[in-house]
Amino acid sequence: xxxxxxxxxxxxxxxxxxxxxxxxxxxxxxxxxxxxxxxxxxxxxxxxxxxxxxxxxxxxxxxxxxxxxxxxxxxxxxxxxxxxxxxxxxxxxxxxxxxxxxxxxxxx
Ligand SMILES: [Zn+2]
Numbered sequence: 683x684x685x686x687x688x689x690x691x692x693x694x695x696x697x698x699x700x701x702x703x704x705x706x707x708x709x710x711x712x713x714x715x716x717x718x719x720x721x722x723x724x725x726x727x728x729x730x731x732x733x734x735x736x737x738x739x740x741x742x743x744x745x746x747x748x749x750x751x752x753x754x755x756x757x758x759x760x761x762x763x764x765x766x767x768x769x770x771x772x773x774x775x776x777x778x779x780x781x782x783x784x785x786x787x788x789x790x
Pocket of ligand 1: 744745746747748755
């Protein structure tokens with residue numbers, strides 16, 4: 683029963699993965715697609731999670747060490763993430779890509 687349920691669940695996850703990639707395909711790179719799937723499904727492992735399950739003794743951010751390393755912190759609110767996104771915006775602007783900097787700056 684457990685094995686049958688596990689296989690059914692695995693098929694469901696694989697179908698969800700395929701549907702998700704088809705809807706939001708941005709790259710053919712397998713690693714990027716895997717990262718996108720994990721991000722969209724909040725499946726990325728953070729120090730906050732590893733601390734909760736007892737793998738790490740501290741939930742602190744791997745980069746700044748000041749806040750708990752949640753998905754939101756490591757991708758948006760950490761000052762290292764903000765610097766990264768600022769560099770990405772600068773790079774895109776240099777390539778003449780139309781970036782609504784006001785919306786980005788408001789979030790960053
Ligand atoms: Zn941080």
